[in-house]
Amino acid sequence: QKEVEQNSGPLSVPEGAIASLNCTYSDRGSQSFFWYRQYSGKSPELIMFIYSNGDKEDGRFTAQLNKASQYVSLLIRDSQPSDSATYLCAVGINSSASKIIFGSGTRLSIRP
Amino acid sequence: SAVISQKPSRDICQRGTSLTIQCQVDSQVTMMFWYRQQPGQSLTLIATANQGSEATYESGFVIDKFPISRPNLTFSTLTVSNMSPEDSSIYLCSYRAPTTDTQYFGPGTRLTVL
Numbered sequence: 001q002k003e004v005e006q007n008s009g010p011l012s013v014p015e016g017a018i019a020s021l022n023c024t025y026s027d028r029g030s031q032s033f034f035w036y037r038q039y040s041g042k043s044p045e046l047i048m049f050i051y052s053n054g055d056k057e058d059g060r061f062t063a064q065l066n067k068a069s070q071y072v073s074l075l076i077r078d079s080q081p082s083d084s085a086t087y088l089c090a091v092g093i094n095s096s097a098s099k100i101i102f103g104s105g106t107r108l109s110i111r112p
Numbered sequence: 113s114a115v116i117s118q119k120p121s122r123d124i125c126q127r128g129t130s131l132t133i134q135c136q137v138d139s140q141v142t143m144m145f146w147y148r149q150q151p152g153q154s155l156t157l158i159a160t161a162n163q164g165s166e167a168t169y170e171s172g173f174v175i176d177k178f179p180i181s182r183p184n185l186t187f188s189t190l191t192v193s194n195m196s197p198e199d200s201s202i203y204l205c206s207y208r209a210p211t212t213d214t215q216y217f218g219p220g221t222r223l224t225v226l
Binding site: 032034042043044045046049088090092099100101102103104105 | 153154155156157160202204212213214215216217218219220
């Protein structure tokens with residue numbers, strides 16, 4: 001059973017601080033990794049994807065991937081109240097190039 | 113990314129009836145997917161809908177319950193058949209962008225079965 005694990009939270013972070021969201025996955029052959037943001041009552045919105053070990057930065061967001069440790073994280077710098085949402089980690093399963101498995105999501109709350 | 117829409121956005125249905133959800137993408141895409149998201153839960157893949165071939169269903173989902181059509185490269189439908197209250201959920205259509213291998217979601221259909 002391929003799995004993607006996330007801490008469900010809620011993770012409470014003060015405004016302006018760095019929010020750190022973590023995800024582990026079980027399929028060692030996975031090659032593609034995604035972070036989605038989902039506001040309550042809305043559909044998931046892709047915010048980052050990463051395929052190579054290391055860091056990938058896009059504005060206030062940084063995705064970090066460590067394939068040896070089977071670990072992917074998302075950092076949000078200068079957190080804003082509008083960042084309050086559920087963040088879903090998703091992993092492409094190597095055995096099926098088309099399939100993406102989602103974690104259960106981490107609920108992030110940015111307190112003013 | 114292409115624009116993806118779903119109809120209806122929500123519906124309330126009686127048990128034993130069926131509902132067909134439509135998904136439209138404004139450009140041609142090879143791979144489309146249907147997901148279910150139950151209240152407070154993450155996304156569960158129901159099936160992959162490929163144009164010109166039968167849909168591929170995930171474990172726990174069967175064609176008789178969730179028939180899928182994919183008549184062309186921009187459109188797909190998911191039918192939820194013989195509904196029960198346990199089918200109350202948000203149903204999401206998704207497509208895969210071929211160049212980046214990223215996946216985008218429609219706005220979802222919120223289904224309530226009484």
